[in-house]
Amino acid sequence: MNRWLISVLLALLVAASVVALLAGTVWLSPVRVLASIMGGEAYLPALIVTQIRLPRLVLALAIGASLGLSGAVLQGLTRNPLAEPGLLGITAGGSLGAVIAIYFGFATGFALATPMFALVGAFGTALIALLLARRGGNLSLILTGVAISSIASAVTMLALNLAPDPFANYEIMAWLMGTLADRSWDHVALSLPFVLLGCALLCATAPALDALALGEAQAESLGTHVARTRVLALAGTALAVGASTAVAGSIGFVGLIAPHLVRPLVGHQPRRVLAPAAIAGALLVTIADTASRTLVFNGTPLNIGVFTSLIGTPFFLWLVLHLRGRTP
Amino acid sequence: MSALILNHVSVVRGSRRVLDGIDVTFERGRLAAVIGPNGAGKSTLLSVAAGLLTPNAGSISLDAVPLAAIDRRILARRRAYLPQRAGVEWPISVERVVALGLAPSLPAFGGLPPTLQTRVADTLAQFDLTDLATRPATELSGGELARVMMARATVGTPEVLIVDEPTAGLDPRHVIEVGRRLRALADGGCAVIVALHDLDLARRIADDVVAMKGGRVLAAGPTQTVVTSEILSALYDAPIEVVADGEGGGIRYRGW
Numbered sequence: 107m108n109r110w111l112i113s114v115l116l117a118l119l120v121a122a123s124v125v126a127l128l129a130g131t132v133w134l135s136p137v138r139v140l141a142s143i144m145g146g147e148a149y150l151p152a153l154i155v156t157q158i159r160l161p162r163l164v165l166a167l168a169i170g171a172s173l174g175l176s177g178a179v180l181q182g183l184t185r186n187p188l189a190e191p192g193l194l195g196i197t198a199g200g201s202l203g204a205v206i207a208i209y210f211g212f213a214t215g216f217a218l219a220t221p222m223f224a225l226v227g228a229f230g231t232a233l234i235a236l237l238l239a240r241r242g243g244n245l246s247l248i249l250t251g252v253a254i255s256s257i258a259s260a261v262t263m264l265a266l267n268l269a270p271d272p273f274a275n276y277e278i279m280a281w282l283m284g285t286l287a288d289r290s291w292d293h294v295a296l297s298l299p300f301v302l303l304g305c306a307l308l309c310a311t312a313p314a315l316d317a318l319a320l321g322e323a324q325a326e327s328l329g330t331h332v333a334r335t336r337v338l339a340l341a342g343t344a345l346a347v348g349a350s351t352a353v354a355g356s357i358g359f360v361g362l363i364a365p366h367l368v369r370p371l372v373g374h375q376p377r378r379v380l381a382p383a384a385i386a387g388a389l390l391v392t393i394a395d396t397a398s399r400t401l402v403f404n405g406t407p408l409n410i411g412v413f414t415s416l417i418g419t420p421f422f423l424w425l426v427l428h429l430r431g432r433t434p
Numbered sequence: 435m436s437a438l439i440l441n442h443v444s445v446v447r448g449s450r451r452v453l454d455g456i457d458v459t460f461e462r463g464r465l466a467a468v469i470g471p472n473g474a475g476k477s478t479l480l481s482v483a484a485g486l487l488t489p490n491a492g493s494i495s496l497d498a499v500p501l502a503a504i505d506r507r508i509l510a511r512r513r514a515y516l517p518q519r520a521g522v523e524w525p526i527s528v529e530r531v532v533a534l535g536l537a538p539s540l541p542a543f544g545g546l547p548p549t550l551q552t553r554v555a556d557t558l559a560q561f562d563l564t565d566l567a568t569r570p571a572t573e574l575s576g577g578e579l580a581r582v583m584m585a586r587a588t589v590g591t592p593e594v595l596i597v598d599e600p601t602a603g604l605d606p607r608h609v610i611e612v613g614r615r616l617r618a619l620a621d622g623g624c625a626v627i628v629a630l631h632d633l634d635l636a637r638r639i640a641d642d643v644v645a646m647k648g649g650r651v652l653a654a655g656p657t658q659t660v661v662t663s664e665i666l667s668a669l670y671d672a673p674i675e676v677v678a679d680g681e682g683g684g685i686r687y688r689g690w
Contacts, residue, residue: 323520373526
């Protein structure tokens, strides 16, 4: 069942990736692209694919997989179906870092200043959440995350309020809505090492997540190191999602939805959710990114974060209603 | 043969001594019931005995080896622990839940080896769960869930089984059933430690009884020496009478 599901998801992902490479302002035919890459007459299609769309696709895959995987790990760890990476304040912290870079003008001096500041912001908030929630259980972790998230958002709002010029304001808004537009191989090089390391840490929690389905006391009695699992999950999320937020801004709801989409198909077993959730997350972000650049309203392309939120919010409502029906 | 020995164990929570200098020995092949009023420290004693809670003072040893010195996975293979109101938080199938009991014996990655798969099937059959094997564990009745959790705890054939209030919320038929299974495990050579509020059940199935009050052991020893009118009345601060009649007797609560 699991193997079958993963094969289908991978096939869909490959299809979505091919479409993502060909679709956009300039629609390319596969034949033209192949001919161009093989050294044919037209140089432009190869340039568009390798320098513009491929880095964007790589980022979409990495970011989606990070969000899906960390969502699945956090839901398994806290046994809370509403848990998601944003919950730990990592997204808000990353946004704050980026806003600081834009607000104080670092971004105009150096192109990668925004993602670098965002990375520091994301790691910083994750570290604070981890230190504050070191003792105490899941509730303390969730509440700490919400509090830190709120503080970071408040400061971001302050920056928007006091923004020196409309351009900074516009840049901040665009960043908060999340986008993969104009991302290059530099962004890939900046984020990918952290994403890979983070995903490795997240995968290491897999055996513990199954035991945690029985609650912390039973998991501990089965030889699981619950405290270590929590640190692995949080550090992994901070690295993978922090690096993702750093290059793309906040992309909401993917981390929440992806695990729920695949969970019933793997018999609800927490560790079996991980791989399909990562692929589903990558699929969602790739589709959302392709849609965001092909659906253009009055000359303005939709931001990817707006797109995922538009799909995500109704899903979230459905989830709440569905859970209300199942729990007393 | 003594298996688990608690030596002068104390646990302090805040300014309160939850356990105060406990000395108890649990033996293989015997079923020990831990009784006492609410808040006496029974659950804390069980967590400490399971090695899940490190005491502030004193030591616990399994076959003369300190519990803290045993690798957590090896310890998990040798002793099983079921907390109060043990449950499952995702709708995982009964079969998978029982298989989780073998988690400490599994390699970090990969599936269940065939020998362990037969062990799961045997345990399911032994606990009359074969028909429920594919049912989500969150949809079971209280009695069925109690059986599943017992199967989960015993599938790894532990040397020591520690169970906290396994009969809470169960109807009389299931109480008797759980009691019989615990008895059978002890007869099979396992050291069974079980916290109970049901004094009649304790009297029926236990070889030894540990009576706890205010974090101390009030009395401990073979069941007939501890389950007496005097000790029980002092233990619960209520007039309790142990009566003997033709059918094995019972516990009577006087004064209401």
